[in-house]
Amino acid sequence: MLKTGLALMVAMVFATSPAMAGSPTVTGDYVEVRSNHILGGGCTYSAEAGGDANQAVVAWRVRDGALADLSVVAVILGEGNLQLGHHARETVLLIDSRATPTQRQVLKSTFTARYGELFGTVKTVKPTDISFRHDGGNTYAVSVDGQVRVSTRTMVATDHEPNCDRMVWYDPFTKDAAATLVQTAAHAYSGSDLIATWSIPNKRSAYVGTFSFTP
Numbered sequence: 001m002l003k004t005g006l007a008l009m010v011a012m013v014f015a016t017s018p019a020m021a022g023s024p025t026v027t028g029d030y031v032e033v034r035s036n037h038i039l040g041g042g043c044t045y046s047a048e049a050g051g052d053a054n055q056a057v058v059a060w061r062v063r064d065g066a067l068a069d070l071s072v073v074a075v076i077l078g079e080g081n082l083q084l085g086h087h088a089r090e091t092v093l094l095i096d097s098r099a100t101p102t103q104r105q106v107l108k109s110t111f112t113a114r115y116g117e118l119f120g121t122v123k124t125v126k127p128t129d130i131s132f133r134h135d136g137g138n139t140y141a142v143s144v145d146g147q148v149r150v151s152t153r154t155m156v157a158t159d160h161e162p163n164c165d166r167m168v169w170y171d172p173f174t175k176d177a178a179a180t181l182v183q184t185a186a187h188a189y190s191g192s193d194l195i196a197t198w199s200i201p202n203k204r205s206a207y208v209g210t211f212s213f214t215p
């Protein structure tokens with residue numbers, strides 16, 4: 001009964017949006033930052049493929065329709081590599097505090113249904129102040145009320161390892177993203193809902209771009 005009610009709520013929100021009438025596709029901006037290099041040599045990959053690849057922040061900002069300008073941020077902590085194997089993980093899901101109660105519920109149900117495998121156990125869902133900026137090109141910045149700070153920029157020559165045989169080891173977490181590999185300038189989580197906090201800047205460890213899916 002509860003699932004049916006949520007499905008009806010989602011359908012009603014999208015149906016009342018002229019921009020989504022007949023095509024309830026959710027689209028917008030996408031940022032993904034992880035704790036391990038995505039681009040690197042074989043030695044870097046091998047060194048980080050285990051315990052160093054278990055932390056990430058993923059952020060979405062909806063562009064159009066009934067949820068326009070609202071953001072969702074997932075802070076993910078795994079027991080192992082988030083993209084190799086099927087390691088357990090926990091997620092703190094942060095939802096834009098500007099959303100109405102109905103919008104908040106729709107964002108929660110839509111994103112947890114879509115990305116349940118990525119999120120694993122959703123430990124907590126919180127409405128909070130989210131700043132999601134795209135300052136042009138590959139420069140993105142996402143911050144969440146003193147808990148999350150993420151920023152990206154274009155890679156330059158000095159960002160690369162001096163040794164060679166570099167390759168891209170990981171695709172974006174989700175096939176919904178059309179994203180470009182960029183440099184992480186900042187990647188920090190200092191909240192209290194997970195058993196770890198971190199600050200992992202200056203890595204070739206981010207994807208930025210757009211996302212699109214149909215609920």
